[in-house]
Amino acid sequence: MKNLKLHGYWRSSASWRARIALHWKGLPFEYLAVHLLKDGGQQFTEAYRAKNPMARVPTLEWTEADGQARKLSESMAILEYLEERVPSPALLPTDAYLRAKARMLAEMVNAGMQPLQNTSVTLRIKNELKADEKAWAAHWNMHGLAALEAAVQETAGRYCVGDAVSFADVLLVPQLYGARRFGVDLKPYPTLSRIEAACNELPAFQAAQPDRQPDAQPV
Numbered sequence: 001m002k003n004l005k006l007h008g009y010w011r012s013s014a015s016w017r018a019r020i021a022l023h024w025k026g027l028p029f030e031y032l033a034v035h036l037l038k039d040g041g042q043q044f045t046e047a048y049r050a051k052n053p054m055a056r057v058p059t060l061e062w063t064e065a066d067g068q069a070r071k072l073s074e075s076m077a078i079l080e081y082l083e084e085r086v087p088s089p090a091l092l093p094t095d096a097y098l099r100a101k102a103r104m105l106a107e108m109v110n111a112g113m114q115p116l117q118n119t120s121v122t123l124r125i126k127n128e129l130k131a132d133e134k135a136w137a138a139h140w141n142m143h144g145l146a147a148l149e150a151a152v153q154e155t156a157g158r159y160c161v162g163d164a165v166s167f168a169d170v171l172l173v174p175q176l177y178g179a180r181r182f183g184v185d186l187k188p189y190p191t192l193s194r195i196e197a198a199c200n201e202l203p204a205f206q207a208a209q210p211d212r213q214p215d216a217q218p219v
């Protein structure tokens with residue numbers, strides 16, 4: 001994989017997942033910012049939709065050794081692909097049950113939480129339905145985080161699944177940042193908060209943080 005380019009947005013949790021995995025695997029990449037709000041959302045331009053018909057970030061592009069241009073969207077597919085192409089350092093356990101557990105915890109965030117707080121969803125709730133989008137997003141974060149806190153009790157060590165970083169941690173850290181943005185109190189989730197602190201000691205997680213990205217805005 002050469003000339004890796006990641007289209008992302010500094011505080012998009014899905015882009016953040018891909019950044020963590022790329023740093024974790026030691027793959028240098030160019031970061032191309034897609035501003036999700038400016039100009040009505042740069043993800044909706046024709047040029048970007050040609051790369052990602054869902055009009056979402058992230059999208060990863062690269063060139064193969066034989067010159068073939070490749071692209072992939074959906075952060076879970078990106079994580080799975082990077083894990084297959086660059087198995088070490090790993091982001092999945094070797095035991096099949098624990099691998100499934102890591103994916104299960106990741107999907108609780110990916111499928112069960114993030115889609116309910118996505119920018120286009122919250123904007124529609126606010127502008128079309130005239131409802132409180134922050135309360136909506138906070139509700140689904142609390143629902144999901146309570147479930148995650150309960151679920152990790154079975155597997156947690158230093159990280160979500162034992163003492164090795166996995167997809168579950170890659171999904172957890174950006175989600176907790178999102179939950180804070182929606183005003184969620186994280187005290188009821190002590191295991192998740194402890195795991196987040198452990199992850200944030202790692203260089204790959206530090207390099208992927210939103211405020212370290214070139215398109216970061218002051219908050």
Ligand SMILES: N[C@@H](CCC(=O)N[C@@H](CS)C(=O)NCC(=O)O)C(=O)O
Binds near residue numbers: 012015041073118
């Ligand atoms: N399932 C997708 C979710 C991608 C996604 O929802 N990205 C958000 C940012 S976190 C986005 O691009 N939102 C733009 C919009 O909703 O218009 C993935 O994991 O990559």
